Amino acid sequence: MTSHRFSHTGPLKGTIRVPGDKSISHRALMFAGLAVGQSRITGLLEGEDVLATAAAMRQLGAQIERDPEGAWTVYGAGVGSLLEPKSALDMGNSGTSTRLLMGLVASHAITATFTGDASLSGRPMKRVIDPLSMMGASIEASAGGTLPLMLRGASPAVPITYHLPVASAQVKSAVLLAGLNTPGITRVIEPVPTRDHTERMLTGFGARLEVGEENGTRIIAIRGEADLRPMDVTVPGDPSSAAFFMVAATLVPGSDLTILNVGLNPTRAGLLAVLRQMGADIAEVNPREVGGEPVADLRVRHAPLSGVDVDPALAPSMIDEFPVLFVAAALASGTTRTTGLEELRVKESDRLATMASALQLAGTRVEEHEDGLTIHGTGGEPLTGTREGTSVATRLDHRIAMSMAVAGLVSRTGVSVDDTAPINTSFPTFMGMLDEAAG
Template sequence: MSAFPAQPLYLVANGPLAGRVSVPGDKSISHRAIMFASLAVGESRIEGLLEGEDVLATVAAMRAMGADVARGGDGVWRVHGVGVGGLLQPQTALDMGNSGTSTRLLMGLVASHAITATFVGDASLSKRPMARVTDPLARVGASFTTAPGGRLPLTMHGACPAIPLEYVLPVASAQVKSAVLLAGLNTPGITRVIEPIPTRDHSERMLRGFGADLTVEESARGRVISIRGEAELKPQHIIVPGDPSSAAFWMVAASIVPGSDIVIANVLMNPTRTGLLTALRMMGASIDEIDRRDVGGEDVADLHVRHASLSGIEIPADLAPSMIDEYPVLFVAAAFASGRTVARGAHELRVKESDRIAAMAAALGACGVACTEHEDGLAIEGTDGDPIPGGATIATHLDHRIAMSMAVVGLHARAPVVIDDAAPIATSYPGFVAQAVLLGAEAR
């Protein structure tokens, strides 16, 4: 992204936000749908796929390893897979762009195939540590050559046959869990992951849907996820629900802009992803679920959000795994609440696309919001619903969630809040600005 001119942006709300908006397909489910369909034998059909840069990096990687992945004129993606164990040697490096999910999950897939793959990424991704994935994958037999600090560029040699592993997650991470499970797909015997703190379970749900022999049990040590290797995955028809991480920006925007009244359609309501919804309701947000329904084994609902007076609270730390990507926009909601909000328990934010704790502390501080930085979160003094001062240009550090969160701040600010570069938004939400305008905002 840095090779192109920066694209400054700021949003203004000249009145209430109103209308109905659809958010992109869920990013976590989109990545997994492409990967698992690429390992099935036969044709899978995927509707509602998120067509952001991160997911397209996954598409390109699976094509490079032999899968036939194509988008039809009807917007439906059709995937002809190679079968578990059938991944081919990629002829060039796999460019992951800004996508940590693509990188970590694909490393899991490659770990139990007799191929060598090199992973490269943009400047932001190349700063992110990969040891939390390479350490367990080395135990199944994969080997790695990395840049200093265990970072990209990274070349890995898969092991076939790989060694089945029982792995206790040292930190709550759905990406690490999924990487180990995906290595287990082509590993003889049973691979087990034990997670003391539950994380998003899209891999488990979808792998079972594709026909993998996978079980989940509760134990004194936590959730035990077991997968039997050398699986045969069957093609599926997948409808991807709306991404709650994208819906989060409109939930907060409508909550803080006076008079707002919007509906966000078709939002994934998987209980491992609704932490922000829970936290906002605890703060007093008016968010109602309409027409809750089942779509492809996942709970989905439309969300009716109206402006409300928010109150500062101490956010329960046990919500962190179910809203880890939504902390930046939660900090935004806290900036407009009455009193002090303390949101901690989010150590993971330090190693995202940017150090999201430091980035949001600096961004909110530049806009006149009083906040205190902790190792695992922020304490924020809110404005009791009044506009914040604003009048700052925000360094987004090539991080799409920092860019969108601070664009939401600008909707209720006395002076413009300028995002230094809106280009990273395309990694997860290409239509973000257009949908802000649809709801009544003005983009400048």
Template sequence: MCAVKAPPSYGYAFVTAHRFLPSGPLTGRIRVPGDKSISHRALMFGALAVGRSRISGLLEGEDVLATAAALRAMGATIERTGEDWVVDGVGVGGLLQPEQALDMGNSGTSTRLLMGLIASHGITAAFTGDASLSKRPMGRVIDPLSTMGASFTPSPGGTLPLIMEGMQPAVPIAYRLPVASAQVKSAVLLAGLNTPGITTVIEPVPTRDHTERMLGGFGAKLEVEEKDGERVIRIHGPADLNPCDIVVPGDPSSAAFFAVAASIVPGSDLVIENVGLNPTRDGVFRVLAQMGANIEKLDERDVGGEPVADLRVRHAKLRGIEVDPAIAPSMIDEFPVLFIAAALADGTTETTGLEELRVKESDRLSAMAEALKLAGANVEETDDGLGIEGTAGQPLPGGSPIATHLDHRIAMSMAIAGLVSRDGVEIDSIEPIATSFPNFTALLNEAAK
């Protein structure tokens, strides 16, 4: 239950389990959970290293725990010790045949990256997931991994449940990404870890580079260059990974919800500590700044090879803009909450080039268009984006019930919309939030008290 306190002008003093009501200013200092993308990879690379890795700041959401469970099923020892997680790896090539199907829950990242790991091991694995994950396409990963020698028996439409058989030795390939996808890139690179020779991935559009950064830290031989306007990544296999101590910075995707909230709730002055600002992930903060947001970087530093800072965010009058589609890969998961900022801005915000949002946990374009309209926003949906006419800072009317489609980012985005509504916003479920941000409502209460 989110017991967000309302200012006297609104007159609300209670919330129901799924209703988020108008909020007073967000103030003080908060710390969001560890970065989900980095947490997944830290567990995977630790499981493939020879020796013990220690991870601090790991995101303990359901998606990351699904990755840990799958790696345990294939022989790695993964335990929580105090505030840290300890991983005793099996070495590249040492994954064992899992005795049961690997249940991925709601995590597309777990599924696609683990398929890459298994593709170059001589084992067979079955993947299952919840109703949302079972609708998401896996063909974009199946295609290159099949070329490397793995075989797949998916459900009709190329979805889960599926069974895959790895190939050892696999065949090195040079693969040009047909769509900008860090998951596909990472799956091919992870398969290349246990593949003799050089496996190459060519990115016409750069995507988040946590895999490349962390593989280098674990000792893999990796080369990255810019060639003819494209990014070329080569990994040499088979690799020997060394154990590492990893510090996971705060997740910029999680921080984005509070950055938007503090920007649009009058009187807010909030510091979000320890936010990862990898340039392939910080697009949402750059776009908010273009809209007039007041975001100040404090104590900029490097943590485990990743740029990090504390962000001070103060309320500001936002203006509608035309968002450059080239920035989409660096903020693809943050567009749902950016749409909330757009709904409160002065003028119209136009977004294009967002076809990728239609194959996430839900069709996020349609889901957010429907949700925003129910909350009283003026929204036009196109094939590849949304056009949103803002209220110039006036509260949204609010509405209920709003369908989350089992999508954690829809749920959290509409919770933020509730903070700047007249009557509150009710969502059909807060359960999906646990996949990536278990203490989301608790932090909202802390910031808005």
């Protein structure tokens, strides 16, 4: 374990470029790996999770190479032509890789075993197993519906209309990907809109996809036996990674930081809306569209924040950003209340319990509820920080580690984090970038 103490720094200044979006990086590799011909991907996030997707796609028959400049070339295997992997697909810590690849394999006549690390092996897979089984795949999971599991794909699979019981872009994407090689039309009905990178990018690769609305719900229909054509993908900067710097520059007095090329897909931009509601000064500079995704540079200046009641309807569009929002709330004037966040209990860690105890250790007044946290802010006064000899437990969760790093910047004595190694799953350059911005 690599522990580290994060402490008070000067203002965050200058210009930074965060790594490529994780969700889009996963999908770019998978969809290029299914297209017939050569695709080129630039700006790919080269964290452990995305590299697990690349390794799995190679085992399924795609040729994937990285050039010295950091561009990736993919020669796809073609929908319907995936190879049976010779060994288990090791998903590491990546829930996205696991759930999406299970969907991919489910409609091909191959068998694959999925394994993962201790944290991933505790995460629920039943939500994907259920619809994929309805389509004809046969899945033998460990007790409790977790990894390791073995999946035998069905060919031909059966198209289904699936009502998502829980708002999850990963479950939606798994069903749509299984639908790619299923005769007929596969439909997913979403009660609440979730991130739509799969729909945008599949359309770009040539899948026939229709999105409609009925009685206030979204219905996504995909026509199977698809032929995907290759395309070049420029991956926008990850809004979930930008989130840590948006909050840090907002909280540290004197900061004026520009974060380049941040993806602002409306299904991901909940944090931006909530921070602005709290009083943050974040301007969108040079808004543009890249590969079907809205992008802008974000100029963030220090601003005092006020506590708010966060609308639970925003939760799906900022589900990964709540840990760092809790840090912003800890420095705001007044009280911030969050509800409807049961989903945070089954992330890389139980993020409600883990953040509640981490912030309490750092000197915040927090109440934990079944579905959210109530945080009483300091009104801009620095947090006391963690006592010498005590450190925050990150529970193998990269977002807890980075959120508490931000808390350390606005504390009197600093915040010790028990393990910074998990940060490599999503943001390997985080520590260096933080030092540089606070220069």
